[in-house]
Amino acid sequence: MDLSELYQAIVTGNAKKAEEVTKAALAENVDPMELVQKYMIPAMDEVGKRFECNEYFVPELLIAARAMKTSLELITPLLVSRGAKPLGRIVIGTVQGDLHDIGKNLVASMLEGGGFQVIDLGVDVPPERFVEAAREQEGTIVAMSALLTTTMVMMEKVIKALEEAGIRDRTKVMVGGAPITQQYADQIGADGYSDNASGAVAVARKLVAVTAS
Numbered sequence: 001m002d003l004s005e006l007y008q009a010i011v012t013g014n015a016k017k018a019e020e021v022t023k024a025a026l027a028e029n030v031d032p033m034e035l036v037q038k039y040m041i042p043a044m045d046e047v048g049k050r051f052e053c054n055e056y057f058v059p060e061l062l063i064a065a066r067a068m069k070t071s072l073e074l075i076t077p078l079l080v081s082r083g084a085k086p087l088g089r090i091v092i093g094t095v096q097g098d099l100h101d102i103g104k105n106l107v108a109s110m111l112e113g114g115g116f117q118v119i120d121l122g123v124d125v126p127p128e129r130f131v132e133a134a135r136e137q138e139g140t141i142v143a144m145s146a147l148l149t150t151t152m153v154m155m156e157k158v159i160k161a162l163e164e165a166g167i168r169d170r171t172k173v174m175v176g177g178a179p180i181t182q183q184y185a186d187q188i189g190a191d192g193y194s195d196n197a198s199g200a201v202a203v204a205r206k207l208v209a210v211t212a213s
């Protein structure tokens with residue numbers, strides 16, 4: 001099977017083909033994370049590059065995203081484990097003003113697969129919504145995703161809002177998304193950062209261990 005067809009299907013926004021190749025690959029027991037990491041994420045990176053050089057425009061981004069999501073819908077159930085007692089509770093969302101959710105959804109699925117109870121607040125999440133969700137249960141981790149340089153600043157606002165609500169000391173915060181770096185995470189006072197979905201699980205596990213000790 002030629003898995004580069006999955007890459008091509010996403011770059012060209014061919015959701016039907018993406019679905020077909022993903023189904024065939026899974027039927028042949030190809031590792032779902034290999035599909036995501038080797039073909040699907042590079043395809044979205046290529047779409048981003050074409051957008052940057054004005055070869056693609058917003059409609060092409062949208063149809064590529066639709067193809068990506070079609071494949072992810074088939075893969076997500078395989079990333080999510082069931083039955084085990086959760087390691088901890090995580091509320092996740094894309095920050096206010098930002099509508100990108102593919103990476104956030106992937107991180108949420110990996111966290112769930114990694115044994116966490118995940119409450120997904122969706123996209124365009126205002127600081128007070130993160131605070132409200134964190135307040136519901138002590139020890140909750142707040143996980144934020146941002147894809148735009150114009151919206152990443154909201155992460156700091158959420159941390160400030162947690163402080164103002166008096167729950168920052170009992171709420172760990174982790175951040176990620178294409179424009180976020182370890183340096184930025186440190187600068188805004190986040191407790192954890194990862195540049196990818198499986199790394200996010202390792203970070204969340206560390207944060208839980210720190211809270212428990």
Ligand code: B1M
Binds near residue numbers: 041045064101
């Ligand atoms: Co947008 N977009 N977009 N877009 N888009 C980017 C982000 C951009 C880099 C494209 C470019 O110019 N090359 C650029 C941002 C530039 C900047 O800020 N510096 C951009 C722009 C400009 C825009 C608009 C402003 C375009 C416009 O309207 N003129 C607009 C903004 C809308 C808004 O949010 N208010 C816009 C809109 C869109 C669509 C809606 C059309 C669509 C999103 C559809 C959707 O998500 N449902 C879209 C898309 C698809 C992209 C690109 C092409 C792909 C994003 C993606 O899904 N990547 C993107 C270019 C790119 O990133 N290469 C681009 C795949 C995904 C798996 O990766 O989300 O990075 P990512 O997640 C990774 C890691 O970052 C990490 O793990 C994930 C898995 O490895 N991660 C975390 C993410 N969150 C994490 C959280 C963690 C830990 C790790 O802990 C909590």
